[in-house]
Amino acid sequence: QKEVEQDPGPLSVPEGAIVSLNCTYSNSAFQYFMWYRQYSRKGPELLMYTYSSGNKEDGRFTAQVDKSSKYISLFIRDSQPSDSATYLCAMETGANNLFFGTGTRLTVIP
Amino acid sequence: EAGVTQFPSHSVIEKGQTVTLRCDPISGHDNLYWYRRVMGKEIKFLLHFVKESKQDESGMPNNRFLAERTGGTYSTLKVQPAELEDSGVYFCASSQEGNEQFFGPGTRLTVL
Numbered sequence: 001q002k003e004v005e006q007d008p009g010p011l012s013v014p015e016g017a018i019v020s021l022n023c024t025y026s027n028s029a030f031q032y033f034m035w036y037r038q039y040s041r042k043g044p045e046l047l048m049y050t051y052s053s054g055n056k057e058d059g060r061f062t063a064q065v066d067k068s069s070k071y072i073s074l075f076i077r078d079s080q081p082s083d084s085a086t087y088l089c090a091m092e093t094g095a096n097n098l099f100f101g102t103g104t105r106l107t108v109i110p
Numbered sequence: 111e112a113g114v115t116q117f118p119s120h121s122v123i124e125k126g127q128t129v130t131l132r133c134d135p136i137s138g139h140d141n142l143y144w145y146r147r148v149m150g151k152e153i154k155f156l157l158h159f160v161k162e163s164k165q166d167e168s169g170m171p172n173n174r175f176l177a178e179r180t181g182g183t184y185s186t187l188k189v190q191p192a193e194l195e196d197s198g199v200y201f202c203a204s205s206q207e208g209n210e211q212f213f214g215p216g217t218r219l220t221v222l
Contacts, residue, residue, distance in 0.1 A: 096205075100154070
């Protein structure tokens with residue numbers, strides 16, 4: 001069993017839609033939760049970083065962590081064509097090495 | 111401020127050859143990480159340097175892989191001899207203590 005599970009998609013939505021991306025995990029030692037965005041031929045870029053259970057909002061992006069269910073989500077409101085990318089969840093126990101999901105490829109259609 | 115840079119961007123070699131990948135971290139970042147993404151799989155941790163010391167090399171797949179960071183600046187990752195299953199994208203990341211890891215664009219390695 002993988003430590004981090006993420007639906008690879010692909011996911012295609014019309015511009016302006018709300019996007020929901022999710023990951024589940026099995027290791028209860030994970031304490032830090034991140035969402036990265038990766039454009040084609042580029043490296044992952046940090047979007048959101050959360051520590052505790054609950055919601056964290058940054059502009060059109062909301063990260064949600066439910067440690068009891070071992071489930072994290074990223075919501076994108078008013079999605080734009082420029083949001084088209086691969087979104088990766090990542091987790092860390094505090095030892096600095098990141099555990100990634102496989103990534104979900106998102107396309108926002110104008 | 112320059113980001114993390116990696117060289118080369120793409121390398122094609124034959125099985126049994128040697129390849130050396132280079133990573134230049136963001137200036138002042140003591141932490142340097144190597145990750146690898148094999149086709150269809152998730153990005154996986156290889157190792158972590160703090161300055162010139164290996165803090166964690168638990169992700170290194172086998173002794174064909176050798177990472178160095180002489181002087182605590184740039185790092186190299188050598189694969190010798192390369193095997194077909196070594197093909198993938200190798201990412202380098204750097205960070206200041208306890209902070210965000212900034213990733214480079216990756217080196218795409220193809221072993222034929």
